[in-house]
Amino acid sequence: MRSVLVYTLARLALFGATAGVLFLAGARGFLLLALAILISGVISFVLLSRQRDAVSSSVTERAARMRENLAAGAAREDEDDEDATKKDVPAPSSTTRQDDREPSA
Numbered sequence: 748m749r750s751v752l753v754y755t756l757a758r759l760a761l762f763g764a765t766a767g768v769l770f771l772a773g774a775r776g777f778l779l780l781a782l783a784i785l786i787s788g789v790i791s792f793v794l795l796s797r798q799r800d801a802v803s804s805s806v807t808e809r810a811a812r813m814r815e816n817l818a819a820g821a822a823r824e825d826e827d828d829e830d831a832t833k834k835d836v837p838a839p840s841s842t843t844r845q846d847d848r849e850p851s852a
Contacts, residue, residue: 748805748809750798750801750802750805751802751805751806753798753801754795754798754799754801754802757791757795757798758787758791758795761787761790761791761794761795762783762784762787764787765782765783765786765787765790766779766780766783766787769782769783769786
C-alpha cells in the first residue's frame with residue numbers, strides 16, 4: 748500500500764505544480780482546473796510510469812490474496828456445513844424409504 752500512497756502524493760504534487768505555473772501564466776477558474784488536470788495527467792503518464800507499475804502489481808497481488816482468502820473461507824464453511832449435516836441427519840435404514848414410509852410388501 749505504500750506504493751499507492753507514493754503514487755497518489757506524486758500525482759497531487761504534479762497537479763499542484765502545474766496549477767501554480769498556469770496560475771502564474773494567467774489562467775483562472777474553470778480553465779485553470781481543466782488545463783491543470785489535462786497537463787498534469789500527461790506529465791504523470793510519462794514521469795510516473797514506474798510508480799504506476801508498482802501500484803498495479805501491489806493491487807493485483809492484494810486482490811489475489813483476497814480471492815485466496817475468500818476461497819479458503821468458503822471451503823471451511825462448506826466443510827462445516829457438511830459436518831453439521833452429517834451430525835443432524837440420521838442415516839437411512841434398510842427397512843425405511845427416503846420419504847419415511849414403510850416399504851410395501
